[in-house]
Structures are given as structure tokens and as C-alpha cells.
Amino acid sequence: MDKKSLSERDVCTKLITPAIEKAGWNIKKQVREEVSFTDGRVIVQGSLHTRGTRKRADYILYYKNDIPIAIIEAKDNKKPVGAGMQQALEYSEILQLPSLFLRRKKIVF
Numbered sequence: 001m002d003k004k005s006l007s008e009r010d011v012c013t014k015l016i017t018p019a020i021e022k023a024g025w026n027i028k029k030q031v032r033e034e035v036s037f038t039d040g041r042v043i044v045q046g047s048l049h050t051r052g053t054r055k056r057a058d059y060i061l062y063y064k065n066d067i068p069i070a071i072i073e074a075k076d077n078k079k080p081v082g083a084g085m086q087q088a089l090e091y092s093e094i095l096q097l098p099s100l101f102l103r104r105k106k107i108v109f
Contacts, residue, residue: 008076012058016074025061032060037095057091068095 006014012033025031037060040051059072073088091097 004077006077008058008074011076012074016059016072020059020061020072029065030062032057032062034058035060037091055091055094060095068097071095071097 017027017033020031021027034056036054036056038055040054043050043052057071058074060068061070061072063069071088071092073084073091075084
């Protein structure tokens with residue numbers, strides 16, 4: 001498998017999800033993938049208003065139902081490891097999570 005040619009979705013499906021399962025997480029009960037966790041910022045201009053883009057995490061890991069404890073932000077292998085760092089930090093702050101994971105070449109949980 002040529003890891004450099006994998007898309008972000010491929011990285012999630014072929015590398016991250018299996019690593020999460022191997023680490024003992026219950027995919028059906030403790031992991032949510034591609035989950036929107038905000039409705040998007042309300043943008044007002046005069047009497048008009050609209051919603052901005054929703055925040056969407058690649059993975060949120062849950063201790064129990066509705067108790068998130070970690071976020072995993074994936075990027076394809078063409079981007080530097082820091083490319084998702086700020087995004088993951090922002091998401092973890094919004095969700096008030098104690099930890100986050102960035103994936104590069106090794107996956108360790």
C-alpha cells in the first residue's frame with residue numbers, strides 16, 4: 001500500500017479505525033466518526049442571518065454515552081503532521097476534552 005497516495009478518508013478507514021479497534025475501543029459504543037458537533041456560527045448582516053460551517057471531527061472517543069474524552073483528527077499523508085494540530089486543539093477546546101491525538105506515521109494509543 002502506497003501510504004502517500006491515501007486520501008484522508010482512506011487513512012481513517014485503513015489505518016486509524018483498525019488501530020482504535022486493536023487498542024480495545026468499542027467502535028459501535030465508544031467511537032463516533034465524521035461527527036458534527038456544532039451547528040455552525042450564526043452570521044448576521046443587517047436583517048439577514050445564516051449559519052456558518054459546522055465543526056466536524058474525524059473521530060470522537062467516548063467514555064460513556066455523551067461523555068467525550070478524546071478527539072482524533074486525521075490528515076492525508078501529503079500534509080505535514082502539524083496541519084491538523086490547530087484544528088484538533090480548537091475542537092478539543094470547544095468540547096472541553098482532556099486529550100487529543102494527531103496521527104502521522106505511527107499510530108499509538
